[in-house]
Amino acid sequence: MRGMLDWLDNRTGYRALLQGVLYERIPGGARWRYIWGSTLVFAMVVQLITGVVLWSAYSANAQGAWESVWFIQNQMTGGWLLRGIHHYMAQVTIVLLVLHLMQVLIDGAYRAPREVNFWFGLILLQLVLGLSLTGYLLPWDQKGYWATKVATSIASMTPVVGPGLQQLLVGGSEYGHLTLTRFFVLHAGILPAAVALLIVGHIYLFRRHGVTTPKSAREKPDGYFWPEQVLKDGVASLIVMATVLGLVLWSGGAHLGAPADPAEPYAAARPEWYFLFLFQWLKYFPAGWEVIGAQVIPGLVLALVAAMPIIGGWKYGHRFNVGVATALLAGIVMLTWQARVQDSADPEFVSAQAEAEVLAERSSELASELSGIPVEGGLAMLRADPLTQGPRIFEANCSQCHRFEGHDGLGAQPADPPSASDLAGFGTREWLAGLLDPERVTTDEYFGGTEHVNGRMSRFVQRGVARFSPEVRSNLAKVIMAVSAEGSLPLQVEQDAVQLAEIEEGRALMSSEEINCTRCHTFRDQTEGDVGPVLTGWGSRDWMLGMLHDPTEERFYGADNDRMPSFGAEKILTEDEMGLVVDWLRGDWVRQDSQGH
């Protein structure tokens, strides 16, 4: 063994290299205060390991990014942990960098001959911020997409070269595939390579100049990097890792929003918390001052920090530097805090955030329930989901008159009272039973706000049904079952199948003397008159689509139509939109534990 190592040393000189690396002399011995640099190197190594493995499953294109990150997060064994570590280590890195920088400033470790190394550190800080910024977009979710739009917009404000710069970053005039490939090459190629080079340079220069020791160190005996300082660095790295793991477990892993959608607003778009101060800062610059706020002032501040090694050489320079750095940090903390306070006090932001969370969870649920994302991508999948799209269409087009469980579909209360029925549960036995309830038929839930309040149906319910004998009442219940079964509602089909006998009975009772629906309504082959809407297929997808398409058709309300617009015939809504709102009202959407599970 010894002979082999001798041979290796003879050929490579590894012992001298190891000796140099490990036995660096530390004046005054190992100290806890020297750990920060090492923890940062540790953090970078963690990012490299987790990043490369994430890369092995990530697909950088507009129809694969969200999809592959969803896969990593939800399907890949350990993927959530891997991504969680990468995500939270990035955040912890920023904290460590600030601590490291503040320590260097306070200790005056930037003074001659260490100026160049200070600048290396500043460049590293910016590279790491660049990594954060580019990484935020890669999942291609709503929050990353809209927050990064602000960042590239700011780049486009640069005088003269701005528009070109933005085009180069974005890979064209609009966000798309090339935006991701370009951000990804920055995030996983160019920036990490630059970071690695600068870290080598940073450590080389650090070794060349030695550690900056506090006064107290001069009374103590010297030590060496190995093993005392390495132990302290190792323990510190362990604490950093424990913190990151704690954050991952506490949060359940890194967040993934809904797929990026250029056509859907995302009012909760915010950058990562460590950029919030810049975000808040921009609010204070009135029209025409954007460039000053977004670029000139931050640039000048950075230049001032870069000049600190020079300033530090002057008489009160060091105090000035420490003062400026402390003030800057305090300012950053204050702006961040303000941004947080303003957001949490803004009801629209809070509700936008809640809504975004609903969409995020639904996207993920859809992907799992469909056992994979359709090839058209996550966005197309979400846009075809009745559960989330239906209420939006309802709110915009139906809630002026109708309600859904008393609200506008999205949970808000319109100012005007309802002037048409509440469509929650439309087609179900419960809904029909309510319509046929003498107490309820003329309330706001049903015909209260409509012309039908004094119509024949209301009269029949209030005068006829009200006087039904118990026997007829039980027949009516069967009729309700029969009519409701026409809709084949996904949540009711099983029950309908079990109660087929009662339903058959109910169908026959439709034209019974007391109940006699068919006096006004057509039902299957039974009809006497067609005053009211056809009940064949009542509440089915086709029936409802037809009603939405044109309620003035003879088979619906004909000339008796109250104010219901012909959404299809007048092309107010597209076929797809009508389908989404109908499927939503019918409870026909992909569910957890539905077929195939």
Add this chain to the structure above:
Amino acid sequence: MSEDSLEESKTETEPTLSSGLDRVVEKERRDFLVGASAVAAGTLAMLAPIGAAVVSLLDPLRREKVSSEMVLVARTSAIPEDGSPRKFTVMADRTDAWAAYDDSPVGAVYLRRSGDEVRALNVVCPHAGCFVGVAKDNSRFSCPCHLSSFDLDGAVDDPTSPSPRDMDTLDVEVRNGDEVWVRFQNFLPGRAEKTPV
């Protein structure tokens, strides 16, 4: 060294002092030429890959801008009659790098109507590119990012609003009676003048 040999060498070098100087100059010149050639050869060798790299990276600058043809966005009947704005998704065919998409979302507009006249505003905030929202009471537009605020015509309505210009109006044509066609375009944010992206 013996005196003899010293003498010998002296006699030998003396007449060649100037030629020795020549040799030094010659060597310097040679070194310079060799060095320059090395740099030139290296540079030439790198020229093609670096050239190809730079040209490829700059490709987005040479791309045609996204076409700004008129697209059918909605029917007039879908726009509220009371003049309140409604958001419509703009669906259009588009090519994104290598992929061609039929009828996919490219952005959104707010449409407003007064009688037969329809006006369109791009939803993107001219300040920093966020998605401008409509206040709950439909009284104005406001951006959720940096609090830019606009009246319903899209004009900046607050002197402290950070937006450098009014919301971007888009060309609208009503064809065949009720088809609302919009020339959908995005504009560079953060500047007073409206420059198409």
